[in-house]
Amino acid sequence: MEPKERLRARVQDATLAVLPEGPNVEITPRSLTGAPSFDVRVQVGSVASQTTFQDSRALPNSSYFYEVVASGNGDSPASTPAAANTPTFGAAAYFYQQQLWQGTPAISEDVLERNRHLLGPGEDYWLAQRISRGVSRAPGDNWDHYGPNVIVDCVPLPLRERARLFRDGIDVVTPSLRRTPPDALSPRAKMHQYLNLVLADREVKAQNPDAWAVLLDVNGNLAEGQGSNIFLVRDGRLTTPRERYVLPGVSRQATIDLAGQLQIPFAEQDLDLYDAYTADECFLTSTSLCICGVRSLNGRKFGADRVPGPITQKLIEAYTEMVGCDFVAQYLARLDG
Numbered sequence: 528m529e530p531k532e533r534l535r536a537r538v539q540d541a542t543l544a545v546l547p548e549g550p551n552v553e554i555t556p557r558s559l560t561g562a563p564s565f566d567v568r569v570q571v572g573s574v575a576s577q578t579t580f581q582d583s584r585a586l587p588n589s590s591y592f593y594e595v596v597a598s599g600n601g602d603s604p605a606s607t608p609a610a611a612n613t614p615t616f617g618a619a620a621y622f623y624q625q626q627l628w629q630g631t632p633a634i635s636e637d638v639l640e641r642n643r644h645l646l647g648p649g650e651d652y653w654l655a656q657r658i659s660r661g662v663s664r665a666p667g668d669n670w671d672h673y674g675p676n677v678i679v680d681c682v683p684l685p686l687r688e689r690a691r692l693f694r695d696g697i698d699v700v701t702p703s704l705r706r707t708p709p710d711a712l713s714p715r716a717k718m719h720q721y722l723n724l725v726l727a728d729r730e731v732k733a734q735n736p737d738a739w740a741v742l743l744d745v746n747g748n749l750a751e752g753q754g755s756n757i758f759l760v761r762d763g764r765l766t767t768p769r770e771r772y773v774l775p776g777v778s779r780q781a782t783i784d785l786a787g788q789l790q791i792p793f794a795e796q797d798l799d800l801y802d803a804y805t806a807d808e809c810f811l812t813s814t815s816l817c818i819c820g821v822r823s824l825n826g827r828k829f830g831a832d833r834v835p836g837p838i839t840q841k842l843i844e845a846y847t848e849m850v851g852c853d854f855v856a857q858y859l860a861r862l863d864g
């Protein structure tokens with residue numbers, strides 16, 4: 528089979544293999560006032576787990592999406608509970624949704640186990656835990672299960688498709704569509720409401736299919752991409768947009784922590800296009816990218832004479848050490864195939 532067909536077959540297999548049967552999740556609100564708290568019970572076949580959420584992000588009134596990157600070769604967090612906040616997976620298993628994760632280790636581990644054999648050498652999965660408010664009851668309906676649902680799925684990381692970005696850098700374009708403002712819907716919550724980001728990315732890709740969108744916020748400052756946070760470096764100082772306007776991604780936080788350890792001056796602040804055009808370096812962070820250099824923004828190159836620039840490179844090295852996986856090499860290894 529050609530590599531692309533193989534990949535598609537894998538995705539299909541993976542999807543079929545993880546479809547849960549029958550009622551699979553019960554979420555019981557314990558308190559709807561004050562600090563929200565929920566009992567969540569997840570069951571696939573004979574595997575069940577239960578936990579209590581106290582995190583407001585787990586409120587089942589919308590659709591939330593949690594992701595980690597799981598390696599075919601690494602340990603799973605369920606088998607190393609003491610290390611639940613440490614990077615045990617191949618590429619970037621640095622997860623902050625501990626409560627959810629601890630509540631669904633059995634099901635997540637089961638999904639990974641069922642699909643592990645489909646991974647080729649050096650490949651990793653995106654393992655996602657998605658919480659939705661589920662099907663609402665309507666007269667005449669006859670579903671087996673109503674109410675909130677958790678879906679755990681895994682798909683292979685697009686290593687081949689993205690390899691070039693780790694060689695050349697990403698071309699970023701800011702679309703005309705602005706990021707949803709926090710007074711309409713908080714971008715700080717990780718959720719399935721991606722339409723704003725999807726439409727913005729389509730606008731950019733219609734002009735340049737290889738470019739990645741990074742949206743501006745309603746004030747014209749840099750915000751974030753469809754699944755990534757942005758950083759600039761100027762005169763040795765690292766900056767990123769303020770948390771009020773973006774999802775404070777786990778890779779963004781890991782990068783900020785590493786900058787602290789490396790004594791790289793850092794600030795969260797409003798960054799406009801002037802800041803971007805006069806920056807020396809720029810990079811994106813995300814669970815799947817970890818850190819990837821940006822080559823241009825709206826066609827303008829950055830001050831540093833190479834991508835990734837020297838500060839970005841330092842952070843990449845520290846990140847690599849932190850997650851115990853050379854993610855750049857992992858991507859670059861797919862360049863020729």
Ligand SMILES: Cc1ncc(COP(=O)(O)O)c(C=O)c1O
Nearest residue numbers: 754755756774776777778813814
């Ligand atoms: C809107 C948005 N911003 C940023 C990110 C990056 O977050 P993380 O580093 O946790 O993957 C994501 C992740 O999917 C996202 O959806």
